[in-house]
Amino acid sequence: MAQKMTAPAVRARKGTDPLVMVTAYDAPGARMADEAGVDLILVGDSLAMVVLGYEDTLQVTTEDMAHHIAAVARAKPRCMVVGDLPWMSYHVSVEDTVRNAAALVRAGAQAVKLEGGAKRVPMVSAIVDAEIPVMGHIGLTPQSVHAMGGFKVQGKSVDAAALLVEDALALEAAGVFSLVLEGVPDEVARMVTAAVSVPTIGIGAGPWCDGQVLVFHDVLGIEDRIVPKFVRRYASLRADGVAALAAFADDVRARRFPSDAESYHLSEDVSRAMGLYGSVSA
Numbered sequence: 303m304a305q306k307m308t309a310p311a312v313r314a315r316k317g318t319d320p321l322v323m324v325t326a327y328d329a330p331g332a333r334m335a336d337e338a339g340v341d342l343i344l345v346g347d348s349l350a351m352v353v354l355g356y357e358d359t360l361q362v363t364t365e366d367m368a369h370h371i372a373a374v375a376r377a378k379p380r381c382m383v384v385g386d387l388p389w390m391s392y393h394v395s396v397e398d399t400v401r402n403a404a405a406l407v408r409a410g411a412q413a414v415k416l417e418g419g420a421k422r423v424p425m426v427s428a429i430v431d432a433e434i435p436v437m438g439h440i441g442l443t444p445q446s447v448h449a450m451g452g453f454k455v456q457g458k459s460v461d462a463a464a465l466l467v468e469d470a471l472a473l474e475a476a477g478v479f480s481l482v483l484e485g486v487p488d489e490v491a492r493m494v495t496a497a498v499s500v501p502t503i504g505i506g507a508g509p510w511c512d513g514q515v516l517v518f519h520d521v522l523g524i525e526d527r528i529v530p531k532f533v534r535r536y537a538s539l540r541a542d543g544v545a546a547l548a549a550f551a552d553d554v555r556a557r558r559f560p561s562d563a564e565s566y567h568l569s570e571d572v573s574r575a576m577g578l579y580g581s582v583s584a
């Protein structure tokens with residue numbers, strides 16, 4: 303049986319085989335990702351938008367995240383399970399941050415992810431000191447949607463690119479085992495990837511990262527209202543699902559479902575005792 307993926311194993315993949323990460327939010331999704339052979343499952347706070355129907359990621363709580371992390375962990379995937387710390391779970395105090403990170407680990411995460419650069423160093427150090435591996439996340443950080451003025455590509459000027467490299471180096475020094483780069487020009491992702499000794503995992507960050515991550519519902523075409531430029535669809539499960547549900551509805555309305563083979567039957571004896579034998583077709 304394949305070995306369980308761990309933070310040191312992820313860290314050791316720097317500059318070797320590209321890392322593959324997808325989000326998942328429940329046990330069936332985790333089983334699919336695991337069978338597909340991905341390296342990491344991120345129980346992302348994209349849960350808010352992708353599954354719970356919110357407009358942004360700011361609405362989910364540590365309890366919401368723990369609930370979905372536990373569902374993923376129950377699938378016992380071989381992949382490493384990373385839990386996203388939601389907005390306000392690591393912004394108030396270091397103590398609060400460590401307690402919230404521990405809640406996600408107790409739910410089943412092997413590591414936590416948080417957004418932001420150098421200003422998050424005290425939080426990252428404290429979580430790492432509590433023996434919990436931390437994945438960083440810089441660039442387009444969706445929890446900063448209001449501060450950024452929307453979901454906008456980051457690091458587009460010389461100064462902004464240099465700041466991203468500084469942020470990455472600060473997070474590396476604080477002990478992150480890997481780093482998500484989201485929504486940055488590919489040249490900037492390449493600079494950051496070259497600057498740090500931990501693997502970078504890109505989303506909308508071009509091909510030069512040490513790995514790539516996409517959202518489960520985007521890869522499978524379950525979500526098709528918005529198609530960001532960086533998404534590649536590998537299936538059309540939403541369209542297939544709508545067609546399947548419509549076929550079910552048609553069959554029910556036409557009394558084609560359920561068939562005899564899809565129904566349970568009384569034994570002949572019981573049926574006879576009830577005076578039903580022969581009165582309905584067997």
Ligand code: KIV
Nearest residue numbers: 325346347348482505
């Ligand atoms: O929550 C999420 O899905 C993420 C990925 C986009 C990296 O943070």
